[in-house]
Amino acid sequence: MTGGAGWLPELLTAIIASVLAITLHEAAHGYAALGLGDDTAKRMGRLSLNPLRHVDQVGTILLPGFLLLVQLLTIGRVEFMFGWAKPVPVDVTHMRRPLQGMMLVAAAGPAMNFFLAWLAGLLVHPVESGGAFLSPDSLGILYRFLGLCILANLVLGLFNLLPIPPLDGGRILAGLLPRSLALPYMRLERWGILIVLFGVFLLPRLVDGFDPVGWALRNVVAFAFNLVLLLSGNGSGG
Template sequence: MAGWLPELLASIVAAVLAITLHEAAHGYAALALGDDTAKRMGRLSLNPLRHVDPVGTVLLPGVLLVAQLLTVGRVEFMFGWAKPVPVNVLGMRRPLQAMALVAIAGPAMNFLLAWVAGLLVHPVETWGTLLSPESLGIAYRFLALFILANLVLGLFNLLPIPPLDGGRIVAGILPPSLALPYMRLERWGILIVLFGVFLLPRLTEDFDPVGWALRNVVAGAFDLVLLLSGNGPGA
């Protein structure tokens, strides 16, 4: 087996689970607030195939995975998206605030999953003697990648740019007179994000927002998850 294949498989499984449960959380939150659109359209599901976007879920993450494994031999950064779960907030009471609650459910699910993965380190340590060193290493690596995938997905979606979850949360906080013009940025949101992630570091010499976030925000959040789950930082 190629040395990078377990890493590739673990990365794919971690990313798919993080994305699927993120999207499902949006649907369940909307259902709890009275909107059954996702349920009626078959999107209230834990089946990853229901949430797959050919470009955002398959093509772009696949290219990033293979490129990193072939160049640096490990996964350091992932980027992608799934098909948004359909939600009709206009049928809810206080639509802007309902939209914010539905939006925050996705990142909240990711942070919960990251913490649960941190807790699973303990049974792996306890029963690790039953595993081969190679299997134990894969188990630890999968948990680390799962924490990383959920933190990157959750934190990235909190950026205050529509249509990311953070943009919708901000719109729910703003008064309607400001929220509605702000939400009109949604048509340009993905372009803004792609510019910041891919083009801006190429156009400037010393400004790499993604690298800065990985070194500071995500790394700090990773250590916090380890601490909150009873593991030492950097474990």
């Protein structure tokens, strides 16, 4: 997949896998909030499986598109994706216990991603069973798509568990903290994305040997990928 249009199937499968992961992550937040008594997302038309309703111009299009093209043009495959969607609106004042409700709503997004990763692992089995009826190229694309689905969901789910507001991990931690600590902690939310972008992209350029993304890919995501394969009956993944 390094020449001509050979990378086109890789591009398409990576886009579809990423869109599914992001869309269902956001939808999970909205449905969790609705179940806890907040219908804000529903009233604003954001309780939807339509990916276009969750698109953020920078986080969903520009940054992932840049990462896709750079990887495909340099190494011919996708090894890492990063991005975000427009957050589903949630009003925790509609919930009986706002901090705990916020924690559950936040946890729903990563939980959905981990479920989707496991589901993609399970789908390997019917693909294997039907392999005799598919061409080698088609079979390879299906395997690659399922692999990218696992990867995209794990990266999105694990990244969002970082304990930095407004990431889901920050809101989960706020729900576990005493109210006197949770409220000041949540004030970091206005700076959260800048903190994340600085730590993930800028700091590695400034500090030699500091590469949290590379470390995560080599350790946390790789371990989680193999765990998903194991739990879905595909061995240890190597």
